Amino acid sequence: MDEILSQEEVNALLKGISEGKVETEKGVPAGDAQVYEFPRVEEGEEGDALPRMEKVAAKVASAVNESLIGLLKRPVEVGSVEVRYESGEECFSRLPDLCSLSLFSMDPLKGSGLLILDAGMIFSLMDLLFGGRGTAKVERKTKEFTPIEMKVVQKLACTILEDLEGVWKELFPVKVRLLRSESDPSDVPFASPGEKVVTVEAVHAVGDLHYRYQVCFPLKLFDPVREKLGGVSASGGAEGEWREKIRELVMTIPVEVTCLLGRSTVTVLEGLRMKEGDILPLDTSPQGNLSLLASGVEKFEGFLGSFQGRYAVKIVRAITP
Structure with missing residues (x-):
């Protein structure tokens, strides 16, 4: 109890510190201190997962693979398919120096998706389409595509989006429409840096050549169909689960x-007089x-x-x- 200072002693100590009469401990030298940035933890990350998205992504990759076979007239295989949940900032940080950014809509879902095609994939496909081996390297000083290259971009983007629409119609009727294609990320109003997005990255192999593309969706785009993708509904998991069970029961009635x-129409008298053989118009x-x-x-x-x-x-x- 003797170690506890009285109020008068506390006041005297504070006065001595402020006047410099009481020596305090010296601060830690600046060179010994390390800045530590705590990782950003966002609420609801566990609820963001869409378990069936992996299956949908695999089906889209398979459909795109068949389209590439028809386009290139040579064997193509699906190398890998990955689904990531990340922020808009993380999504754009992975963009190569030169790439095609195709913005598309999925009516009636609200919002826009983004198809990212690497320039290397576009140049290689052009080389294959014109009879080459797909190994041509193109040196580019500007971050823009030529008109001919943009034609290939449009063709490839439309092909992938058609396959995307075909697979999604099995789950939910959507109309996928290409809005525009850009090469400068600042011209694409896709997602804010902190907005949550779902990125599907697929790799296709043509012999020793590997073609990589990404399809990015704002996570909020899937709010109306979250339950169909195995996620937790915005109104709560339990409520959404019971709603689906009740719906299934109603459908079996x-x-x-x-x-x-x-x-x-006949009168009572005419009805009483009816007999076998009568005709009723x-x-x-x-x-x-x-x-x-x-x-x-x-x-x-x-x-x-x-x-x-x-x-x-x-x-x-x-x-x-």
């Missing part, structure tokens, strides 16, 4: 579908369409026929409420 041949013609009802609600129109020895109705039009 049996619904009775009825084909309405026609309608007729209906309000439909033999060549007219019939109504299909789902649980009593009119949903479709079709015409009567037969299929595999049984009566059947071919749907010709959906009825919107």
